[in-house]
Amino acid sequence: MSGKGDTTRDQIVVAATRLFYGEGIRSASMDAIAEKAGVTKKTLYYHFTSKDELVAATIAASDQPTLELYRRWFAETDGGVADKVRGLFTKLGRSVDTPRWRGCGFLRTIAELANTPAHPAVKAGAAHKKRFEAWLATELRAHGVAGATALARQLVILLDGATTVMLIHRDLAYVETAGQLALGLVEAAQKTRRA
Numbered sequence: 001m002s003g004k005g006d007t008t009r010d011q012i013v014v015a016a017t018r019l020f021y022g023e024g025i026r027s028a029s030m031d032a033i034a035e036k037a038g039v040t041k042k043t044l045y046y047h048f049t050s051k052d053e054l055v056a057a058t059i060a061a062s063d064q065p066t067l068e069l070y071r072r073w074f075a076e077t078d079g080g081v082a083d084k085v086r087g088l089f090t091k092l093g094r095s096v097d098t099p100r101w102r103g104c105g106f107l108r109t110i111a112e113l114a115n116t117p118a119h120p121a122v123k124a125g126a127a128h129k130k131r132f133e134a135w136l137a138t139e140l141r142a143h144g145v146a147g148a149t150a151l152a153r154q155l156v157i158l159l160d161g162a163t164t165v166m167l168i169h170r171d172l173a174y175v176e177t178a179g180q181l182a183l184g185l186v187e188a189a190q191k192t193r194r195a
Contacts, residue, residue, distance in 0.1 A: 012043075020055065020105075025055055025121075055109065056124050062128075073087060077090075081140065085186050086179045086180070086183040088159065088179075089179025104160065129156065136152040146190070155186075162174055162177075
């Protein structure tokens with residue numbers, strides 16, 4: 001979303017996403033977003049009637065690119081399904097092992113807006129997490145893994161937990177440990193099917 005063919009709305013969403021991620025939703029003012037997007041405040045409000053609407057739009061805009069990234073990581077990892085699942089953790093770890101990383105944008109948004117569970121961005125973030133879990137269950141099922149739905153939920157808990165602990169400690173070992181646990185869970189499910 002950063003090429004010349006972008007719409008003004010896209011420019012605003014990109015600017016808001018960067019500011020919300022870097023500073024937090026409450027700290028990023030509409031004035032700062034308009035300035036970063038290179039638009040007037042009037043133009044900003046023409047496209048988004050409220051900050052809440054803009055926050056929800058940033059979450060919605062991140063949904064498919066994030067899912068596609070995980071799909072690609074899964075597909076690019078060599079080996080069986082257990083290796084591919086561990087690969088999600090390995091590639092996540094590599095991508096977040098940087099001082100600029102501030103955590104999962106979906107989880108941060110939901111946490112910052114936790115006192116407003118009906119907020120459209122909270123709903124969009126929750127829907128994203130459910131879509132990811134459903135995709136993972138579909139992949140596990142396609143690879144013949146027993147109990148794919150329950151296993152996908154366990155893997156999501158590990159993945160989100162790993163990102164949270166990585167943010168706290170800035171230690172890649174937590175993501176690697178979670179990846180090893182995930183590998184073990186998938187291998188155990190595969191043995192159950194063969195038994």
